Amino acid sequence: MTSLRNDLVELIERSALEPESVLKAVELAQVKPSSEAWVRFLNALFVWVGAVSFGLAVIFFFAYNWSEMGKFAKFALIEVSLVVSVSYYALAKKRGVLTQASAFLSSILVGALLALFGQTYQTGADTWQLFATWMLFITPWVVVARQASVWCLWLGLANVAIALYLATFSPLSFLFISSHESMLWSLFLFNTSGLFLWQMLSQTRSWMRNTWTTRLLAVAAGGCSTSLVWLSIIDMSPNLWGPVVAWLCFLGSIYYCYRKLSVDLFMLAGICLSCIVIVTTFVALHLQDADELGYFLFLALLVICLGLISAKWLRAVQQGESCHGE
Amino acid sequence: MANKLLTRLEAAEIPVKAVSEQQLNRFPWYIKSMLALSGWLGALFIMAMFFFAFSSLLDSEVTCLLMSLLMLVIANRVLSSPSNEFVEHLALALSIAAQALFVVAVIPLDHDELILLVLALFQATLVVVMPSMMHRVWSTLCCCFALEAVLTPWGLPHFLTSFMLVALAWLVVNEFRLSKWFQLVSGIKFGVVVTLIVLTCTQIFGLDSRVFFDSFSPDDILLPTWAAAVAYVVSIMISTRYLLNYIAIDIRTSKTKLALVMVFALALLTSFAPGMGICVVILLLAYVHSDRVMLGLGVLGLIKYSSTYYYSLEYTLLVKAGVLMLTALLMLLCHWVFNNILVQARED
Numbered sequence: 001m002t003s004l005r006n007d008l009v010e011l012i013e014r015s016a017l018e019p020e021s022v023l024k025a026v027e028l029a030q031v032k033p034s035s036e037a038w039v040r041f042l043n044a045l046f047v048w049v050g051a052v053s054f055g056l057a058v059i060f061f062f063a064y065n066w067s068e069m070g071k072f073a074k075f076a077l078i079e080v081s082l083v084v085s086v087s088y089y090a091l092a093k094k095r096g097v098l099t100q101a102s103a104f105l106s107s108i109l110v111g112a113l114l115a116l117f118g119q120t121y122q123t124g125a126d127t128w129q130l131f132a133t134w135m136l137f138i139t140p141w142v143v144v145a146r147q148a149s150v151w152c153l154w155l156g157l158a159n160v161a162i163a164l165y166l167a168t169f170s171p172l173s174f175l176f177i178s179s180h181e182s183m184l185w186s187l188f189l190f191n192t193s194g195l196f197l198w199q200m201l202s203q204t205r206s207w208m209r210n211t212w213t214t215r216l217l218a219v220a221a222g223g224c225s226t227s228l229v230w231l232s233i234i235d236m237s238p239n240l241w242g243p244v245v246a247w248l249c250f251l252g253s254i255y256y257c258y259r260k261l262s263v264d265l266f267m268l269a270g271i272c273l274s275c276i277v278i279v280t281t282f283v284a285l286h287l288q289d290a291d292e293l294g295y296f297l298f299l300a301l302l303v304i305c306l307g308l309i310s311a312k313w314l315r316a317v318q319q320g321e322s323c324h325g326e
Numbered sequence: 327m328a329n330k331l332l333t334r335l336e337a338a339e340i341p342v343k344a345v346s347e348q349q350l351n352r353f354p355w356y357i358k359s360m361l362a363l364s365g366w367l368g369a370l371f372i373m374a375m376f377f378f379a380f381s382s383l384l385d386s387e388v389t390c391l392l393m394s395l396l397m398l399v400i401a402n403r404v405l406s407s408p409s410n411e412f413v414e415h416l417a418l419a420l421s422i423a424a425q426a427l428f429v430v431a432v433i434p435l436d437h438d439e440l441i442l443l444v445l446a447l448f449q450a451t452l453v454v455v456m457p458s459m460m461h462r463v464w465s466t467l468c469c470c471f472a473l474e475a476v477l478t479p480w481g482l483p484h485f486l487t488s489f490m491l492v493a494l495a496w497l498v499v500n501e502f503r504l505s506k507w508f509q510l511v512s513g514i515k516f517g518v519v520v521t522l523i524v525l526t527c528t529q530i531f532g533l534d535s536r537v538f539f540d541s542f543s544p545d546d547i548l549l550p551t552w553a554a555a556v557a558y559v560v561s562i563m564i565s566t567r568y569l570l571n572y573i574a575i576d577i578r579t580s581k582t583k584l585a586l587v588m589v590f591a592l593a594l595l596t597s598f599a600p601g602m603g604i605c606v607v608i609l610l611l612a613y614v615h616s617d618r619v620m621l622g623l624g625v626l627g628l629i630k631y632s633s634t635y636y637y638s639l640e641y642t643l644l645v646k647a648g649v650l651m652l653t654a655l656l657m658l659l660c661h662w663v664f665n666n667i668l669v670q671a672r673e674d
Binding site: 003004005007008009011012013014015016017018019021022023024025026028029030031032033038039041042043045046047049050051052053054056057058060061063064265266269270272273276280292293296297299300303304306307308310311314315318 | 330331334335338340341342343353354356357360361363364365367368369371372374375378379410411412416502503505506508509512573602606609610613614615616617618628632635636642643644646647648650651653654655657658660661664665669
């Protein structure tokens, strides 16, 4: 859709257009699709809704008969689907949306097959082993496919495997670090390394240059570092400085990369949100003995001030970028 | 982008009042979300402060009502003045706290349907009075929920969704014709879309929920269940008629009549899975005016409904599989008819 609907709506909401001119403006903004666009849309609607209905019908049918199906039928179902999706990827002449979807689907089906194997033969494996094995098995495909979506699936599996492993075992308990803390530290280090590597490799690889993958990694790493500091504050931990230094270094790096080297408002907004959460929590914990009325009033004013400062700063950065762009 | 539209309007000699670049440069969605979260956090502390300061006053319904109205007036003033997302969400949280106080004030009425009707009227008033898109969406959602709950003891839980579908079609088609009330129409439109998706995907107002109402009696005469299906099919046909009229397709031609027969067959089939039909109509209405947000909501609704349909207990999995398979075949038939008969006829 190449319509200028959002801009037209903005003008109407600001009463910048006379009411009698609006319908003409609708035509000029190309809000109404052309006949050809309608043909393409309806074709896509019929095909996709039909395909999804067909897929769901098959799933519902098998779910109805699942308990009556023998184990070979269940394995055959998943293995045939896996062979079909991998064959499609391998034999397709052109790389496009369908081949990307087949690569993603193949990676998912490997997990389904491993889960079915564990359920049927009661292997007694830990849950983290399922995710770790799944991640290892799809690694060659992930490298070959060169697709951000499949890499994100791989990174997600790695995160889950690490989290589940550390939830089961506490290798650093001799250092008086709880399993929860060691999990957050491991995930923080893993995702930060992933973010750094992805950003570095995307300089020379065009298929890696999409913003949503770096943002996803930054959210994961930022979430872990913020959680570490937040938990240390809540628990009044004596080891507060370690998480705080790591958090400050992480925020500083994000600021440097996404404010000085390039500009990404999403990352800067993440910095603001992280700071608001940590500062509010810190002040809330240290003032909890104060009078209740004054306590909540001060916290409300603190959050309002921090929010307004963030809004002003982000607006200034956004305007600076639009002026720079022009 | 804004300059592109302004250039076209200038070339067509359409007068545009001065609008600054800053006013046209809105924050992207992630910054709005961040500011919204911070606004709500701040509002929570303000609410806690009010609670501690005035908790003794909340024992009286009259005081609750007066405080609620006062808070609504303050929220209205804040929302009426130009502000950023942070302040807007602060005012939204204040308004929702006021609405909660209003509910506390009306509970002593002690009659379920009367309370719900009062709440529906209250929310309908807020839709008109509160100058915020988010608030209008929220109030429309609450109003429709209250009305749906009122209709449930009378055995009419599904009629409102059919009526709302027709109302949605009318709102979409007249969205730009009613430009003087554009924000109001937009708010109601999105509120209806969200309500339709939530009601069809959660199915919380099924006939079984009648037992929770005071006026429930097992001897009540209910409408037969096929009446809801008839209402659904009629609403789909009326919405389609609105759509065809709007995009200037003559419904008297034989080809259009064929298209309407296909729509009727689909509507009849999807009456066993109404969420699917409703979400497809939402997608079609969204495309009429290139509304990406509504398209996204329609797609989300379809995805959510597929899991709701799996777990619903109205029919067995075998029946549901059959309905879906027939729908798939009918969709593919529609695709063939559309390309080989309807599009060909148009080209001829």
